[in-house]
Structures are given as C-alpha cells and as structure tokens.
Amino acid sequence: MAMLKTELAERGRIRNANAVDDSVSDTPKGSFPKAAHLLKHLDFQRVYEQGRRHFSGNMTVFYLRTQVEVVPEPNEAGTTGALRAAATGRVRVGFTVSKALGGSVERNRMRRRTREAVRHHLQVLKGVTGTVDVVINPKRTLLLADFAAISQEIERAFRVIRQSSLAPEAKREKREKRRR
Numbered sequence: 001m002a003m004l005k006t007e008l009a010e011r012g013r014i015r016n017a018n019a020v021d022d023s024v025s026d027t028p029k030g031s032f033p034k035a036a037h038l039l040k041h042l043d044f045q046r047v048y049e050q051g052r053r054h055f056s057g058n059m060t061v062f063y064l065r066t067q068v069e070v071v072p073e074p075n076e077a078g079t080t081g082a083l084r085a086a087a088t089g090r091v092r093v094g095f096t097v098s099k100a101l102g103g104s105v106e107r108n109r110m111r112r113r114t115r116e117a118v119r120h121h122l123q124v125l126k127g128v129t130g131t132v133d134v135v136i137n138p139k140r141t142l143l144l145a146d147f148a149a150i151s152q153e154i155e156r157a158f159r160v161i162r163q164s165s166l167a168p169e170a171k172r173e174k175r176e177k178r179r180r
Contacts, residue, residue, distance in 0.1 A: 030119040030120045030121070030122055030123065031119065031122070032093070032115065032118055032119040032122060035090075035092075036091055036092055036093055036122065037092060037093065037094065038092040038093055038094030038133055038134070038135065039094065043092070043094070043133060044094055044096065044135055046064065046133070047062050047063065047064045047094075047133045047134075047135045048062055048135065050064055051063050051064030051133070051135075052064070052164065054157045054160050054161070056153040056156065056157060057139075057141065057145075057149075057153065058138060058139055058141050058142040058145050058149065058150060058153055059114065059136055059137060059138045059139055059142060059150075059153060059154075059157075060136075060137045060139070061134060061135070061136050061137075061157040061160075061161075062134070062135040062136075062137065063132060063133065063134045063135070063157075063161045063164075064132070064133045065128075065130055065131070065132050065161075065164060066130050066131045066132075066133070089128045089129050089130040089131050089132060090131045090132075091122070091125045091126075091128065091131075091132045091134070092131070092132075092133050092134070093118050093122070093133075093134045093135075093136065094133070094134070094135045094136070095111050095114055095115065095135070095136050095137075095138075096135060096136075096137050097110050097111050097137075097138060098137075101138070101139075101140050102140070102143070106143055109143065110138045110142050110143060111138075113142065113147060113150055114136050114138055114142070114150065114154070116147075117147070117150045117151040117153075117154040117155075118136070118154055120151060120154075121151065121154050121155045121158050122158075124155060124158040124159060124162060125158050125161060125162055128161075128162060132161060134157075134161065136154075136157075
C-alpha cells in the first residue's frame with residue numbers, strides 16, 4: 001500500500017490539501033490575525049454609538065479611535081515611575097452583514113470578500129497611535145462589485161481612518177504644507 005501511494009504521488013495524483021500554490025495569484029500577501037478581530041457585541045455597539053462613519057459605494061465603515069494607551073515606564077530603581085504613551089496602537093476590525101441583505105450564502109460571501117480586502121490593506125493602519133476599532137457594514141451592491149473596487153474602497157476607508165488618527169499638530173503641519 002505504501003508503494004502505491006508513493007507511485008501515485010510521483011504521478012501527481014495525491015495532493016496535500018494544505019499546500020498553497022503561490023503561482024495562482026499575483027495579489028500581495030497580507031495577514032489578518034485573530035488579535036485584529038473585533039468580536040464582542042459591546043465593542044460593536046460602542047463603535048456604532050460613539051464612532052464616526054465613512055460612506056462609500058458598496059459599504060459603510062464605522063470607526064472609533066480611542067485615547068492613546070498609557071504604559072507605565074520603569075525607572076532606574078526598577079519600579080514603575082512616569083507614564084508614557086504607547087508607540088503604536090492596536091487595530092481591530094469587525095464585520096456586520098444584516099439578514100436583510102440576503103440568505104446565509106450571500107451574507108457569508110460578502111463577509112469573505114470584505115475580509116480578504118481587509119487582509120490585503122490592513123498594513124495601511126500600522127503605526128496609528130491609540131486603539132482603532134473598525135466595523136464594516138456592506139451594502140447589497142457588494143455582491144456584484146468587482147473585487148478590485150471593493151479593495152479600493154477598503155484602502156480608501158483605511159486611509160481616511162489613518163488621517164483622522166494623526167495628532168492635531170501633524171494635521172496642522174499637513175494643512176500648512178498644502179497651502180504652500
């Protein structure tokens with residue numbers, strides 16, 4: 001039996017289901033780790049109630065930027081003395097797809113497509129200060145939209161979120177540069 005499996009493997013008939021063929025797609029590799037998922041109902045509610053909105057053709061993106069996280073800084077004696085702001089923040093992304101948008105197949109397809117676009121563009125939000133929670137709420141038109149259009153909308157929304165997370169001094173400097 002073992003000989004038969006190796007013979008079949010040599011002929012290319014046995015495939016490893018976990019093997020990834022990188023030659024299929026030229027899209028950039030990204031990641032969307034579990035730590036970047038927004039999961040709790042209370043967090044979703046907080047983003048909806050206190051956050052801001054970004055509207056696009058195929059989705060509405062809700063986002064809430066919280067204060068810069070304060071981390072205790074150890075001093076020479078080994079005790080925690082002064083407090084300092086964390087250098088980089090945490091970004092969490094969640095998805096909501098209403099039952100009014102279709103059956104479970106359509107809703108899951110919308111969720112998968114938006115999740116994949118987020119995976120490709122999550123690096124746009126790297127380096128933001130504080131914590132940013134993002135909730136993506138697709139519209140029915142997302143089912144028929146090209147993936148390139150969905151990806152562009154996600155990237156644009158993430159750039160808007162990044163701009164809103166800049167410190168007020170940096171915003172002022174950017175405005176002054178544009179005026180010149």
